Amino acid sequence: MIKRIQSLYIVLLSALLLALTACSPLPGSSASSVEGALEVHFLDVGQGDAALLLCDGASMLIDGGNVADSSLVAAYLKAHEISRLDYIVCTHGHEDHVGGLSGALNTATVDTVFSPVQNFDSKAFRDFVHYTKLQGNTITIPAPGDRFSLGSAQVEVLAPLQDYEDTNNTSIVLKITHGSVSFLFTGDAESLSEEDMIEAGLDLNATVLKVGHHGSNTSTSYRFLREVLPEYAVISVGEGNSYGHPHEEVLSRLRDADVTLYRTDMQGHIIAISNGERVTFTTQRTAKAPTNPTEKAPTSYYIGNLRSLKVHLPTCTSLPAEQNQIRFDTLDEALKDGYSPCSACRP
Ligand SMILES: [Zn+2]
Ligand SMILES: [Zn+2]
Numbered sequence: 001m002i003k004r005i006q007s008l009y010i011v012l013l014s015a016l017l018l019a020l021t022a023c024s025p026l027p028g029s030s031a032s033s034v035e036g037a038l039e040v041h042f043l044d045v046g047q048g049d050a051a052l053l054l055c056d057g058a059s060m061l062i063d064g065g066n067v068a069d070s071s072l073v074a075a076y077l078k079a080h081e082i083s084r085l086d087y088i089v090c091t092h093g094h095e096d097h098v099g100g101l102s103g104a105l106n107t108a109t110v111d112t113v114f115s116p117v118q119n120f121d122s123k124a125f126r127d128f129v130h131y132t133k134l135q136g137n138t139i140t141i142p143a144p145g146d147r148f149s150l151g152s153a154q155v156e157v158l159a160p161l162q163d164y165e166d167t168n169n170t171s172i173v174l175k176i177t178h179g180s181v182s183f184l185f186t187g188d189a190e191s192l193s194e195e196d197m198i199e200a201g202l203d204l205n206a207t208v209l210k211v212g213h214h215g216s217n218t219s220t221s222y223r224f225l226r227e228v229l230p231e232y233a234v235i236s237v238g239e240g241n242s243y244g245h246p247h248e249e250v251l252s253r254l255r256d257a258d259v260t261l262y263r264t265d266m267q268g269h270i271i272a273i274s275n276g277e278r279v280t281f282t283t284q285r286t287a288k289a290p291t292n293p294t295e296k297a298p299t300s301y302y303i304g305n306l307r308s309l310k311v312h313l314p315t316c317t318s319l320p321a322e323q324n325q326i327r328f329d330t331l332d333e334a335l336k337d338g339y340s341p342c343s344a345c346r347p
Contacts, residue, residue, distance in 0.1 A: 034276030035152040038178040040208070042262070042270040043076060044284065045069040047214065047238030047245070048096035051185065052076065053176065056151025060087040061104050062174065062185055063097040067124050070103025077107050085110045086150065090128060091187030092171045093120030098128045105131035115139045116160060116170045142172060144200075152276075153178040158204075159189060161196045168213060169193040175206060179276025182206040184228055188213040194224040207279055208272055209233045209259075215246020225257050232260045232272070232279065239265040240303070240314030251292050261291040302328040302347055304339045311335075316345035 036056045043050040045065025050073060053060040059082055064073045077085075085108045090098045098120075104110075105128070113132045118139050119125070132139060146157040159173035171187025184206035186194075190213060197204060209230035212219030214237040233254055237245045246263070254261055262270045268284030283289075304311045304327075305320035311334040312319055319325070328334040331347055341347050 034179040038151070038153045038176070038181070038274040038276075040176075040183055040272045040274075041076075042210070042234050042236055042264060042272070043069075043073065044264040044268045044270075045072065045096075045100060045236070046265075047241040047243070048099070049091070049187065049210070049214070049236045050100060051210065051236075052080070052082075053150060053153075054080070054082075055153045055178065058086045058149075058151040058153075059084075060089065060150050060155070061085055061101070062089045063091050063187070064088075064100030064102070064104050066096050067099035067102070067127075069100035070106070072103070073100040074103040074107040077104060083108050087111065087148075087155075088113045089172055089174065090115040090125075091185070092116055092167055093122065093125050094167060094188065095122060095124040097187065098122075099124040102127045102131050105135065109135060110137060113137055113139050114142050114172060116141060116172050120167075150176065158202050159186075159193050159197055161193070161200055164193065166190065166192070168218070171212075173197065175204075178274045181208075181274040181276060181279055183208045183210070183272075183274075184230070185210045186212040186219070188216075188219070190216075190218040191221045191224070194219065194221055198223060198227055204228045207231050207274075211235045211246070211250065211254075213245075214238075214241075214243070215250045216243065217247040217249040220250050220253060222253055225253055229257070230259050232262065232281070234262045234270055234272070235264070237263060237265045240301070241265075242317065242319045244315040244317065255292055255294065263289070263291045266291055300329075302331055302334050304328055304334050304337070309339050310342045311339040311347055312342045313345040313347045316342055316347075318342070318344055 038055040041052040048065035049063040050065040051062045088110045142157045144161055148155050154177045156175045160170050164170050168188035168190050169192050171189040174185045176183045204227040206228050209228050211233050215235040235246050266289040271282045272279050302311050303325050306324045306326055
C-alpha cells in the first residue's frame with residue numbers, strides 16, 4: 001500500500017515538473033541570455049547628470065554631475081563598495097556632466113574612460129583628464145557602432161554621428177540592452193543629433209529614456225520620441241534651476257506619448273532594476289510625486305534679490321547670483337519685506 005502511494009507521488013511529481021518545464025521559458029523570452037539584474041541608479045546631482053549601472057559584478061558610471069557633486073559621487077560608490085569601475089563615460093565636456101567624475105576617479109580605479117573629446121577648455125574637464133592620467137589611463141574616444149558588454153547587458157554607442165559645433169550635440173549616446181529591456185542615454189544631445197540618429201536608421205526603441213538635456217525643449221523632439229517609444233523616462237534636473245528645465249513642451253510631449261515619468265528634482269535618487277523582461281523603479285523620496293501633471297503646479301517658493309529687492313519665480317531666467325538670493329515661502333512675505341515682483345517672470 002505504502003509503495004503504491006509512493007509511486008503515485010512520483011508520477012504526480014514528474015507530471016508537475018513536465019508541466020512546469022513546458023510553461024517556461026515563455027516563447028520569445030530572452031531571459032535565458034540574462035544572468036543577474038541590471039541596476040541603473042540615476043543619482044540626484046541637482047542640475048546635472050550622473051548614472052551608475054551595475055550588472056553581474058560589472059559597473060559603469062555615465063557622467064558625474066557638477067564639480068560640487070564629486071564627494072556625493074565618491075560617497076555613493078563607497079556605499080555600494082565599488083572600488084573598481086569597468087567604464088566611466090563623460091558624455092560631453094560641460095561641467096554638469098564631467099565635473100563630479102573627478103570624485104569617481106579619486107575613489108575607484110577605472111578600466112576604460114570614454115569621452116567624445118580629449119580636450120575641452122574648462123577646469124572641470126582638465127581635472128577629469130588629470131585624474132584619468134594619474135591612474136595611468138588614457139581617454140578613449142568611442143565610435144558609433146562600437147559595442148561592449150557590461151555583465152550580461154550589451155552596450156552600443158549610437159552617437160555622435162558627426163563633428164558637431166555645439167557641445168551638447170557632441171554627447172555620446174548609449175543604448176544598453178538587457179534581455180528584452182533597454183535604456184537609452186542621450187546626454188545633452190539636441191534635436192540635430194536626434195535627427196541624424198533617425199536618418200541613420202538606428203534602432204532607437206528603448207524601454208527607459210534618460211531624457212536629453214535635463215528636459216530642455218532643444219531635445220526630445222516628437223519625431224525622436226516616436227522612434228524611442230519609451231515606457232518610462234527619467235529627467236535628471238535640479239529643483240528651481242535657472243534654465244526652467246524641464247520645459248513644459250517636453251513634459252507635454254511625454255504626456256502625449258503616455259510615458260511614466262520620474263524626476264530627480266522631485267524624487268531624489270531613482271533606481272531602475274531590470275530582470276531582462278521588465279523594469280521596476282524605486283525612488284529615494286516621494287515615490288508618488290505628481291511628476292508630470294496636466295495642470296501647472298503652484299509655485300512652492302519665491303526667490304528675492306537681496307541687492308535689487310526684486311522677487312522672482314524660481315524658474316525666472318534672470319535670477320540673482322546665489323549669494324544674493326533669499327528664499328520666501330509666499331509672495332506676500334516678500335512684498336511685506338519691501339520686495340517688488342520681477343517684470344519678466346511676473347510672480
Ligand atoms: Zn547638462
Ligand atoms: Zn551640456
